Every structure is written in structure tokens, then in C-alpha cells.
Amino acid sequence: MSKLLRADFVRLFKSRIFWIGVLFMAGLAGFIVFTRWSDMQAVPDYYCFADDFFLIGSMYIGIVISVFMGIFVSTEYSSGTIRNKHVIGHSRMSMYLSNLIICSTASVIMNLAFIVVVMAGSALGIIGRFDISTDKIIFLILAETFSVISITSIVLVVYMLITGRIAGFIAIIMCFAMIITAVAIENRLSAKEYIEPYTFTVTSEDGTEQEIEQPLMKNPKYLTGTKKKVFQFFHDTLPVDQMMQMSNEKTCDTNFILSSIAVIVITTGAGIFIFRKKDLK
Amino acid sequence: MDYVLKTNELCKHYRHFKALNEVSMHIPKGAIYGFVGKNGAGKTTLIRLICGLQYPTSGDFALYGVKNTDKAIADSRSRMGAVVETPSIYPSMTAEDNLKMQYRLLGLPSFDGVQDLLKLVGLENTGKKKAKHFSLGMKQRLGIAIALCGNPDFLILDEPINGLDPQGIIEVRELILKLNHEKQITVLISSHILDELAKLATHYGFIDSGRIVKEMSAEELEQACRKCIHMTVTDTKILARVLDGMKITYKILDEKTADVYAKPNFSQLALALSKENCEVISMEEHDENLESFFMNLVGGALS
Known part of the structure; x- marks a missing residue:
């Protein structure tokens, strides 16, 4: 597999789409740093901590790597080079694992490009300093790196097992679906048990206004019992959900890393199993 | 007789469709084996099986005497070069970079021989031109050059002259003859352009509806076709x-x-x-x- 890795790393670092991805993530971070700096200039009392958004780049990474892998991995099928690798004696498992390592490296570098630009903005005083400890910053970056790799492994399954343009379409839709699911789960979990009492005004046809008081009400979206446990499990396990928690709440523990490893192992194991049986046409 | 490839009642079925039906073929060492059949007769399917891109439903084959079920088949395959359907080239790379990529994939210690290969296939002057801008004939020759990296002694070419202009056909034909005569490379060429095959092949295998209907040498064919x-x-x-x-x-x-x-x-x-x-x-x-x-x-x- 070392031969495959050597060849594919050279291809990665010569790949234009990889560097476009890195520049996009760095540019995105630069744009966000600039908007926060503008806000700080416009509102005198506003102070923007760097840790408020240094991890939000990972929310976009799924889409970016889907596009990158759509070109980098799909080219192997469209150009027939995947056949060539197999013909000269590389096993399907080593081809799959090599692609996982290469694409994970690319995703992590793209994600780090975002983080580095935010950190540089903070170090240069363009935006505020970090409010959390260095140990926590390092741990969050480490955990997020595992989440990024787990998303890469999910997207890789699509590109290795489905050929043609439909693969790119499915991968991008899947990434959007993961973001939407993460937001939906977050909303349900953060729903309060009761809806606070409030008043609202109703104007009748003759112009008279009437104030209506709404009493304290049970929130139907509030989760309890097993349902809440299931939602919480997915919130702690799904990679985009983890990223959202790390980015918004700076919450993270070793379980995040363990569940990311589990996702990587399961998706890669299933991917290799099917890829070994696939006809490489 | 030494055989580079022997297949034994090889079958490939897609549900009820028999793409290959008990195919037994024998490719002698040093031959240019013309694999003749109509479109859809099973030529490419057989080549895919030999290259390990698909698995046979039943039957087996031996490459340099190593059975396809043996783990050592990967080593046998490393002695083989193939251009299956379309040339396996990275379109955004130059001809030289494509060959260097293949050298890396094969784990060759240096890039010695890259220029010789480019010269052999007549692509030594392509410079920084990317493969996606090559003509069909140039792509085909680059595909053959890639297949030749690592000095294989068995070359599989699937429809190598399909879509080529007359000049391209002559170039590919001369290249194949050169490889066979000068480097003693055994060649399996599948084609349905029979006039071209007749100018090259030393042995023939005729396939129809997934079955080998006849195998013969060029001499035997000449006898059969004699005026x-x-x-x-x-x-x-x-x-x-x-x-x-x-x-x-x-x-x-x-x-x-x-x-x-x-x-x-x-x-x-x-x-x-x-x-x-x-x-x-x-x-x-x-x-x-x-x-x-x-x-x-x-x-x-x-x-």
C-alpha cells in the first residue's frame, strides 16, 4: 500500500482542486474574520472572542470535500486509472484504504486552513483573543479532526461504490441532509419544557384592540424519556452534530472521538466489503 | 508449448445472460494473439476477468501457470500490462507525469526509462501538453506506454485501434509489432477490425456468443483461407x-x-x-x- 500512498500523495499535492479547497476554506475564514472585525468597529461594546467561531469551518467541510472528492476520486473511475491500479496488482482493500488516507489528509488540511486563518486573525488583534484554555483548544481541534475524518469516510463510501455523476449529487445531498438533521436534532433537544406566558393583541373589524394573555403551557416539542435519549445519542454520535456542539457550545469529551472512530471503522469496513465484490467496469 | 495464459471453461453470467460460456483459450508465449469476435461476443468480459476487474461465475484461468484463485496471481499480474477499453491516463497530467505516476504505483526506484518509453511510443516531444488535449491515437499510445512501465512480458490490448484514424492505426500496429519482435512481448489484442488483425496476429481465437468457436495459428488460417x-x-x-x-x-x-x-x-x-x-x-x-x-x-x- 506504501506504493499507492506515495503515488496518490504526489497526485494530491499536485491537484489543483485540492489547493482550491484549501484556499476556499482559508478565504471563508478570512471573510468571517473581516465581518467580525467590522462588527467590532461598528459596535463599541461588542467584543468578539476567537473561540466563538474558530470551529465553524467544519460545518462547511462536508460540502467542500464532497466537491473535492467528486473530482479527485471520481476521476479514477472516469479515466480508468482505478482499473490500472488493480491490473498491476494492488488489492481492492489497499486501494480503498489509500483513498481514505489521502482524502482524510486533504479534508483535515482544508479544515486546518480555516482554523489557522482565524487564529492568525486573533494573534494579529484583528478579532478578540481566545476565552478558553490552550488545552481545550487543542482537544477541540483534535476531536474535530476525527469528526472531519468520519465525514470523509462516509462520503468516500458513496464515491467508491457509486460511479458516474450521480455519486457527486448523492454525496452533496447527503452532506446537506446531515447539516439539516443536526440542526433539527439540536432544536428538539434545546426545546424548553414549558412555553413561557405571553400576551398578544388582536384587532377586531371595528378597530378595537383586545389583549389576550397566553398562560404557561407545556411545550409539545419537549423531549423526555427514551425519545430524548435517542436524540441525545445521535447528537453525540453523528459527526455534524458533534461539530455543531464543539463549535457552538465548546462541549467535547473523549466519547466524541470514540464515536467518530466507530463511524470511520463501520463505514470503511462496509465500504471495503462491498468494494471487494464490485465489478470494476 | 509454453503458455502465458490458459483459461479453463471460464463462465461469466449476469443473472440469466451468459456473457462467457465455458471459454477455454490458450495464448502461447511470444504470440500476437488476435481475439476476434463481434461486439458483445464476450471479448472485453474475458479481458476484465483476466485483469481481475470482475470475477468468473465458474471455471478458472492460469497466468504464467498461476491459477486465478491463488494469492500469487497478483504477482503474475504485475508481469502484465493492459489497456482495457480506454487508456488509463490522468487527463490533467502530461505524458511524462502519467508515466512517472505509473512508476510510483509500481514502486520502481527511479524514473530511468521514462524518456525511452516516451520515445518508443513517439510521444517524446509532447512537453507540457496535458493528456486531455491529446488526439485519440496519442492517448492510445500513452495508454500502451503506461502498460509497458515495469517491463511486462504480456500485454493485453482491448480494441486498441477503435476510433483511430488511418495514421493512428498504422502507428499502433507498428508499435505492437515492434514490441513483439524487439522485446518479445506476448500480446493479446481483441478487435473486430479483422483486416488489421490479419496484419499482426500469429494466433487467433474466435469468440461468438460467449463461446470460443475456434483457435488456430496464422499458418493454419492461411491454409484455410488459401486461394x-x-x-x-x-x-x-x-x-x-x-x-x-x-x-x-x-x-x-x-x-x-x-x-x-x-x-x-x-x-x-x-x-x-x-x-x-x-x-x-x-x-x-x-x-x-x-x-x-x-x-x-x-x-x-x-x-
Whole structure:
């Protein structure tokens, strides 16, 4: 597999789409740093901590790597080079694992490009300093790196097992679906048990206004019992959900890393199993 | 005889469709093996199985004596180069970078030989031009150069001249002959362009509807396709005696018919036969080429 890795790393670092991805993530971070700096200039009392958004780049990474892998991995099928690798004696498992390592490296570098630009903005005083400890910053970056790799492994399954343009379409839709699911789960979990009492005004046809008081009400979206446990499990396990928690709440523990490893192992194991049986046409 | 590839009752089924049905073929070392068949006859399917891109439903094959079920088949495959369907090239790379990529994939310690390979296939002057801007013929030659990295001694070319212009066809043909004659590389070429194959092949395998209908050497094919006079006489024993006397080669087909492989003086022949009480009933010129031979073999038109 070392031969495959050597060849594919050279291809990665010569790949234009990889560097476009890195520049996009760095540019995105630069744009966000600039908007926060503008806000700080416009509102005198506003102070923007760097840790408020240094991890939000990972929310976009799924889409970016889907596009990158759509070109980098799909080219192997469209150009027939995947056949060539197999013909000269590389096993399907080593081809799959090599692609996982290469694409994970690319995703992590793209994600780090975002983080580095935010950190540089903070170090240069363009935006505020970090409010959390260095140990926590390092741990969050480490955990997020595992989440990024787990998303890469999910997207890789699509590109290795489905050929043609439909693969790119499915991968991008899947990434959007993961973001939407993460937001939906977050909303349900953060729903309060009761809806606070409030008043609202109703104007009748003759112009008279009437104030209506709404009493304290049970929130139907509030989760309890097993349902809440299931939602919480997915919130702690799904990679985009983890990223959202790390980015918004700076919450993270070793379980995040363990569940990311589990996702990587399961998706890669299933991917290799099917890829070994696939006809490489 | 040493065989590079032997297949044994190889089958590939897609549900109820039999793409390959008990195919047994034998490719001798040093041969240019023309694999002839209509579109959809099973040529590419067989090549995919040999390259390990698909798995046989039943049957087996041996590459350099190593069975496909043996783990050592990967080592045997590393002695083989193949261009299956389309050339395996990275379109955004130059010809040189494509070859260097293949060297890395093969784990070769240096890039010595890259320039020689480019020269061999006539792509030494392509410079920084990317492969996606190459003509079809150039892509095909680059594909062959990639397949030649690591000095394989067996080359598989699937429809290598499909879509090429006459110049490209000549270039690829000359390259294949050069590889076979100068580097003793055994070549398997699948094609349905029979006139071209006839200029190259030393052995033939004819496939139809997933079955090998005939395997033969170029000499045997030449014999079968040789120009001759097909004669019907009252007694071929007398005809044989007379032709022996005239030192003319022939082949007796049955008691009344024979093929005569020369153009004798027909008056003298008829007179000599008449003296022996043998009558000539009919004579017709028989001229068969590879295409008509193939069509007689499998029936129908070539697509």
C-alpha cells in the first residue's frame, strides 16, 4: 500500500482542486474574520472572542470535500486509472484504504486552513483573543479532526461504490441532509419544557384592540424519556452534530472521538466489503 | 508449448445472460494473439476477468501457470500490462507525469526509462501538453506506454485501434509489432477490425456468443483461407495421381471434390484426366479472407 500512498500523495499535492479547497476554506475564514472585525468597529461594546467561531469551518467541510472528492476520486473511475491500479496488482482493500488516507489528509488540511486563518486573525488583534484554555483548544481541534475524518469516510463510501455523476449529487445531498438533521436534532433537544406566558393583541373589524394573555403551557416539542435519549445519542454520535456542539457550545469529551472512530471503522469496513465484490467496469 | 495464459471453461453470467460460456483459450508465449469476435461476443468480459476487474461465475484461468484463485496471481499480474477499453491516463497530467505516476504505483526506484518509453511510443516531444488535449491515437499510445512501465512480458490490448484514424492505426500496429519482435512481448489484442488483425496476429481465437468457436495459428488460417480452385471430378484418386505428376499441391476433400492450390494449365489437366477416364464436372475459384472465414465460422454480419 506504501506504493499507492506515495503515488496518490504526489497526485494530491499536485491537484489543483485540492489547493482550491484549501484556499476556499482559508478565504471563508478570512471573510468571517473581516465581518467580525467590522462588527467590532461598528459596535463599541461588542467584543468578539476567537473561540466563538474558530470551529465553524467544519460545518462547511462536508460540502467542500464532497466537491473535492467528486473530482479527485471520481476521476479514477472516469479515466480508468482505478482499473490500472488493480491490473498491476494492488488489492481492492489497499486501494480503498489509500483513498481514505489521502482524502482524510486533504479534508483535515482544508479544515486546518480555516482554523489557522482565524487564529492568525486573533494573534494579529484583528478579532478578540481566545476565552478558553490552550488545552481545550487543542482537544477541540483534535476531536474535530476525527469528526472531519468520519465525514470523509462516509462520503468516500458513496464515491467508491457509486460511479458516474450521480455519486457527486448523492454525496452533496447527503452532506446537506446531515447539516439539516443536526440542526433539527439540536432544536428538539434545546426545546424548553414549558412555553413561557405571553400576551398578544388582536384587532377586531371595528378597530378595537383586545389583549389576550397566553398562560404557561407545556411545550409539545419537549423531549423526555427514551425519545430524548435517542436524540441525545445521535447528537453525540453523528459527526455534524458533534461539530455543531464543539463549535457552538465548546462541549467535547473523549466519547466524541470514540464515536467518530466507530463511524470511520463501520463505514470503511462496509465500504471495503462491498468494494471487494464490485465489478470494476 | 509454453503458455502465458490458459483459461479453463471460464463462465461469466449476469443473472440469466451468459456473457462467457465455458471459454477455454490458450495464448502461447511470444504470440500476437488476435481475439476476434463481434461486439458483445464476450471479448472485453474475458479481458476484465483476466485483469481481475470482475470475477468468473465458474471455471478458472492460469497466468504464467498461476491459477486465478491463488494469492500469487497478483504477482503474475504485475508481469502484465493492459489497456482495457480506454487508456488509463490522468487527463490533467502530461505524458511524462502519467508515466512517472505509473512508476510510483509500481514502486520502481527511479524514473530511468521514462524518456525511452516516451520515445518508443513517439510521444517524446509532447512537453507540457496535458493528456486531455491529446488526439485519440496519442492517448492510445500513452495508454500502451503506461502498460509497458515495469517491463511486462504480456500485454493485453482491448480494441486498441477503435476510433483511430488511418495514421493512428498504422502507428499502433507498428508499435505492437515492434514490441513483439524487439522485446518479445506476448500480446493479446481483441478487435473486430479483422483486416488489421490479419496484419499482426500469429494466433487467433474466435469468440461468438460467449463461446470460443475456434483457435488456430496464422499458418493454419492461411491454409484455410488459401486461394484455390475447387474442383469436382468423377474420381479424386485419379485427380490426385495426375496432380502429383504435374507437381501441383492439392487437398482431397472427398471422393469427388478437391482443392487445387495453384492455377494449372486447365487444357492439359483436363486432357490428362480424360486419358485416365476421369471427367471434370465443375471448377470454381475459391478465395477466402479472414473476414469471410470468420463469417463462415459464426454466421451473420460483423458489427
